[in-house]
Amino acid sequence: MGNRTKHLAVVAAALAILAGIGSMMNAQPPGPSGPGRPGKGIRGGPGGPGAMASYSAPTLAKTEAEKKILPVLEDMNRNQRAGMMNVPEADGQLLRLLVESIGAKTVVEIGMSNGYSGLWMALGLRSTGGKLITHEIDEGRAKLARENFKRAGVEDIVTIVMGDAHEEVKKLKGPVDLCFIDADKEGYTDYLNKMLPLMRPGGLIVAHNVNPRQVDEAFVKAISTNEDLHTVFLNDRGVSISMKKR
16 A cells, blocks of 8 residues: 555544544535535534534643643633634544644644644644644734744744735745635635645645535535545534545
């Protein structure tokens, strides 16, 4: 088995585990008639009686980086969530897993907030020797993120870009291994169009809040119909993952 095949196999297995039930991974976009519709999942999920439950195991510290970063993430999860629109902890674990599984060297984040999701990705980048370029428009949140990155000891691999990400991403150069979009929902299609040419073959574009309540229909159509992309929707999580084909 070649390295490329191994990487794809690892990512596929990881997605199946973090989705809770691998059979729920499919390329049908969420919407009124899709599997993301409330009432069509498995009882017990956080979205109501019909939402699918998902589970991820706790992250156990092994490396020195994990021993330093994980306590900061735990503190942020307990004390900094209010008003920050952070991803759930399980989604942070998913981001770390994807970053590390594909051996990402350059990760771009659009929508940093206080740095919670960025810190999960930085945890993976500590293993791959990569870097994170993260975008934020609010200086108050950026100040908090800088403090969090510093106390986690990852400020040396994180570049914070302030301003309107729609304009700032134009300045980026490829190749980019993974792009995480979690910002203004109506802007997802524009971010996709600007980032896709920069993505390396086999690179991943991950989007958050891709669900019937928040979804940008134009974005869902774009990632579902572009022949250069292979997209899966984790409908219990509201996450889409699109791989740029080789």
